[in-house]
Amino acid sequence: MIDFNLQLFAEGETTDVSTATTTNGNVAGAAQESQPESLYLVTDPRTGRKRISAAKSEPTEPVETKTDEPPAQDEPESQPAEPTEPTETKPAEPAATEPAAEKQPEPLIHTEPYTLDELNTAIAQGNVNESRIPQQYQLQYAQYQQEQARRHQQYQQQQQSLQMQAQQQQLEQQKRMFADIDKAATDQAMKALGITQDDIDTAEYSDDDAVKQKVAHFNTAKSYYKEQLIGAIKQQQMRTQAAQNEQRAIYQSIVDFTQQKQAEEPHFADINQLMDSYYQTMPYKDAAVIGDAIKALQDGNINPTQCKVLEGYYDKCRTAYYAKANDLTKQPKKVPVPKVEQPGTGAKAPAKPIDFTQMRNMTVRERRAFIAGLSGR
Structure with missing residues (x-):
């Protein structure tokens, strides 16, 4: 605040001074006091505007000058907004980012407890994280695991039983096949050598060398025929496998042909x-x-x-x-061939022969006319 004494310049101008003091609301005091007053040039710290203020020469006058500020406080109502407003709007910026902060990225590995639906989904998919099972579901999940283990063990036992049955059936089939081969080879050898089953059974105890020699030939022939039968069975199996492979190749070609035509x-x-x-x-x-x-x-x-x-x-x-x-199956309609006249030679057409038989049914007058017409030709 600038303390500027204007008394030296205001002598003889009491009217102006009283007018100045009127603006400050001290008109009555200025008229009654006989002593000269001090005038001050005061600068408003908020608006920067200067004004004249009158105050007594008492130590408390500086305080009284402050009481003149309320009228000055009314003035900012018509003043423009202070530049401090932008700083007041800055705290509002985080509020604009709040919607983006609401959606948090999901963690890569979940560690929170399962909900009931999540637990059922994890069980169905077979990827249960046991550390996430809630306390109230742990007993039920343990019972579920026991039941699954029991079913798995029962399934393995069934599979093992079926596998053993299949192996047993395969062995029985092989035994029957070799028995049939042995019987067929025996019959062929006995028929080829003319030997009987009694000769084979008694040859070991017989003193006849011819019978023993015949039995020896029988054993050789039986081995030969058995190998022939086994080879024939193998060839039959190979032919069957080749036929199956060929059949699969044929049907695969049909599938390829169908897919190609379906695409085209x-x-x-x-x-x-x-x-x-x-x-x-x-x-x-x-x-x-x-x-x-x-x-x-x-x-x-x-x-x-x-x-x-x-x-x-x-x-x-x-x-x-x-x-x-495209309606191309209908037979085309027959179109008559146009008749074209042949070019003439310029000669006169020959006269038509006269049919005199027509005169039979003519009257006398018609006959005369007919004969008259002939004379004109």
Whole structure:
């Protein structure tokens, strides 16, 4: 605050001074006092505006000058907002980020206890984290584990029992097969050498060398025939396996052909449906071959030749389908051939012969006219 004494400059201008003091609300005091007053130039610390204030020359006057501030406090109502407002809005910025903070990223490894639905889902998926099982569900989960262990053990026992039964059946089949081979080889050797079962049974105790020699030849022939039978069985198994492999290859080629046509042909489903009955409208010779191929396909014993037949049959059904869709099956209408006149030679046409038989039914007058017409020719 600047203390500036204006008394030296205000002599003889009491009216102006009283007017100045009127603005400060001290008009009555200025009129009654006879002593001169001190005027001060006061600067408002908030607005920076200067004003004139009158106060007594008492030690308490500086305090009285402060009492003049309330009128100055009314002035900021019309003053513009102070620049401190932006600083007041800064604390509000975290509130704008609150919605983004509400969604927290999920942890990579969950450690919180399971809910009932989460526990059931984990059990169904087979990836239960036992450290996350709540206390109230631990007993039930332990009982569940025991039940699962019991079922697993029972399943393993059943599988072992079935495996043992399968092995036993396989051994029994092998025994029966070797017994059948042995019997068949024995019969063939006995028939080839003319030996009987009594000769074989008594040869060890017989003194006849011929019988012993015959039994020795029998054993050799039996071994030979047994090897022949075993070899034949192996060849049969190999042929069966080769036939099965060929059959699988044939059906795989059919699957590949079907997938290819299905990808290329937009109306494959309609054509495939047409193949079920279209061959019945074809000539008998072609229909019989196609019908046999279709039956072999359904029975599972189709051969490569029949596959080629079905491929050609598909092409015929496709052609028939598009012909029907494009209305190309109707017979074309017969159009009459236009008659064209041949060029003439310029000669006169020969006269037509006269039919005199017409005069039989004519009257006398008509006959005269007819004869008159002949004279004009």
